[in-house]
Amino acid sequence: MYAFDFVKPSSIDGAAEALQEEEAMALGGGQTLIPSMKQRLAAPSVLVSLGGIAEMRGVCIADDGAVCIGGATPHAVVAAEAAASYPALAALAGGIGDPAVRNRGTIGGSLANNDPSACYPAAALGSGATIVTNTRKIAADDYFEGMFTTALEPGEIITEVRFPVPQAANYQKFLQPASRFALTGVFVAKYADGVRVAVTGASEGGVFRWSEAEAALSADFSPAAVEGLTVSPEGMIGDLHGTPAYRANLVKVLTKRAVAAAG
Amino acid sequence: MTKVSMTVNGRSMSGDIEGRTLLVDFLRQGLGLTGTHVGCDTSQCGACVVHVDGKAVKSCTVFAADVAGAEVTTIEGMGNPDGSLGVIQQAFQDHHGLQCGFCTPGMVMSAAALLAENPKPTEAEIRHYLEGNICRCTGYHNIVKAIMAASGQDVSAVAAE
Ligand SMILES: Cc1cc2nc3c(=O)[nH]c(=O)nc-3n(C[C@H](O)[C@H](O)[C@H](O)COP(=O)(O)OP(=O)(O)OC[C@H]3O[C@@H](n4cnc5c(N)ncnc54)[C@H](O)[C@@H]3O)c2cc1C
Ligand code: FES
Ligand code: FES
Numbered sequence: 001m002y003a004f005d006f007v008k009p010s011s012i013d014g015a016a017e018a019l020q021e022e023e024a025m026a027l028g029g030g031q032t033l034i035p036s037m038k039q040r041l042a043a044p045s046v047l048v049s050l051g052g053i054a055e056m057r058g059v060c061i062a063d064d065g066a067v068c069i070g071g072a073t074p075h076a077v078v079a080a081e082a083a084a085s086y087p088a089l090a091a092l093a094g095g096i097g098d099p100a101v102r103n104r105g106t107i108g109g110s111l112a113n114n115d116p117s118a119c120y121p122a123a124a125l126g127s128g129a130t131i132v133t134n135t136r137k138i139a140a141d142d143y144f145e146g147m148f149t150t151a152l153e154p155g156e157i158i159t160e161v162r163f164p165v166p167q168a169a170n171y172q173k174f175l176q177p178a179s180r181f182a183l184t185g186v187f188v189a190k191y192a193d194g195v196r197v198a199v200t201g202a203s204e205g206g207v208f209r210w211s212e213a214e215a216a217l218s219a220d221f222s223p224a225a226v227e228g229l230t231v232s233p234e235g236m237i238g239d240l241h242g243t244p245a246y247r248a249n250l251v252k253v254l255t256k257r258a259v260a261a262a263g
Numbered sequence: 264m265t266k267v268s269m270t271v272n273g274r275s276m277s278g279d280i281e282g283r284t285l286l287v288d289f290l291r292q293g294l295g296l297t298g299t300h301v302g303c304d305t306s307q308c309g310a311c312v313v314h315v316d317g318k319a320v321k322s323c324t325v326f327a328a329d330v331a332g333a334e335v336t337t338i339e340g341m342g343n344p345d346g347s348l349g350v351i352q353q354a355f356q357d358h359h360g361l362q363c364g365f366c367t368p369g370m371v372m373s374a375a376a377l378l379a380e381n382p383k384p385t386e387a388e389i390r391h392y393l394e395g396n397i398c399r400c401t402g403y404h405n406i407v408k409a410i411m412a413a414s415g416q417d418v419s420a421v422a423a424e
């Protein structure tokens with residue numbers, strides 16, 4: 001790993017200022033960034049830890065009922081503190097990686113990284129969440145721009161993520177046991193104005209909404225509603241763990257399981 | 264080089280580090296606490312698990328500077344004050360929960376974190392919690408047994424060795 005200067009500001013403004021530096025990068029839990037730095041895939045000159053900013057940690061409920069999660073909140077804290085207000089989200093956070101990864105890795109780091117097999121992007125897109133940064137609010141539908149690509153500008157910090165709470169929801173993760181990421185994962189959420197279905201781990205384009213299933217489930221929220229639909233393997237990820245056709249099939253299987261589990 | 268201070272196994276410790284110094288390197292090279300092992304260095308194996316403010320973390324994937332001022336517990340802090348093995352360590356010995364011993368420091372630290380959260384875990388909960396700790400020798404059954412025993416539970420029902 002190349003040398004860098006380490007700073008740990010205690011406010012969002014302080015972090016934003018430190019990130020103005022050329023080649024500066026934010027450090028969340030480091031569970032993705034530190035391994036990338038060891039491989040020299042990332043080589044910041046200044047690393048700005050977000051771990052000292054108290055206002056970016058924790059779970060709260062907004063006036064409109066949305067669950068708000070500070071951008072530097074570790075997965076384990078979301079699993080514990082969102083369990084009563086948004087159980088499907090808490091269960092997703094509690095299924096990421098392993099306990100030690102969950103004690104360090106953060107929601108902001110996961111959404112900024114936008115790994116095509118990560119879990120949080122499915123929850124954010126599937127819930128129509130709002131990604132709040134130090135400069136603006138971004139709707140999840142406008143945020144994910146493809147594998148490892150997002151609408152974030154250089155130096156922009158995810159300070160909070162707001163999740164509208166659905167009537168029913170569930171996340172089904174088909175585990176890739178070596179990486180402990182999702183081989184494919186589907187997040188289904190039923191809101192008063194319709195159902196959202198977000199798929200991770202499957203597409204070369206990163207997380208996406210399966211709109212045909214959304215329409216079918218909005219009319220009839222039952223596993224049978226998606227029975228007649230098919231998912232095209234075109235554009236799906238193919239690797240030694242699964243072919244594009246295998247993943248396309250998993251999308252449908254997991255959607256049915258998620259609907260059944262959401263009830 | 265900057266100076267960093269933290270409480271390690273109840274004692275206040277400090278040393279010089281670079282920004283890139285990993286917690287595990289500070290513990291092993293800076294403080295000479297070589298009980299914490301590096302198995303993979305890629306956050307996969309869990310041999311390097313220590314506690315930071317009571318939470319299990321992979322010390323190969325944390326910068327020392329990021330945990331300045333924290334309370335850190337390593338395997339060296341798991342024994343009794345008289346030098347004898349702590350309850351979890353003794354259970355690993357009694358139930359043959361180790362062979363080469365390389366994964367054991369991380370296993371014991373993960374087990375301690377689990378029992379702090381959940382003092383009477385089921386066999387399934389133990390296996391699930393150890394997801395990030397890899398052992399190349401034992402096949403896990405005896406590790407699970409040891410943790411059941413350390414939590415004061417009957418181990419006769421745990422899968423055969
Ligand atoms: C063994 C293992 C298993 C895992 N399993 C899973 C899994 O099952 N599912 C899953 O979803 N993930 C999994 N992960 C990834 C894990 O969730 C990471 O924690 C996460 O992807 C990155 O979060 P972080 O806080 O560690 O970010 P970091 O590694 O610190 O940062 C990642 C990137 O995000 C940027 N960043 C960090 N925080 C912010 C912020 N608040 N605002 C803007 N940019 C920011 C950084 O600059 C960097 O570019 C796993 C990781 C490991 C090591
Ligand atoms: S050495 Fe840290 S997880 Fe393997
Ligand atoms: S005892 Fe050898 S790796 Fe676990």
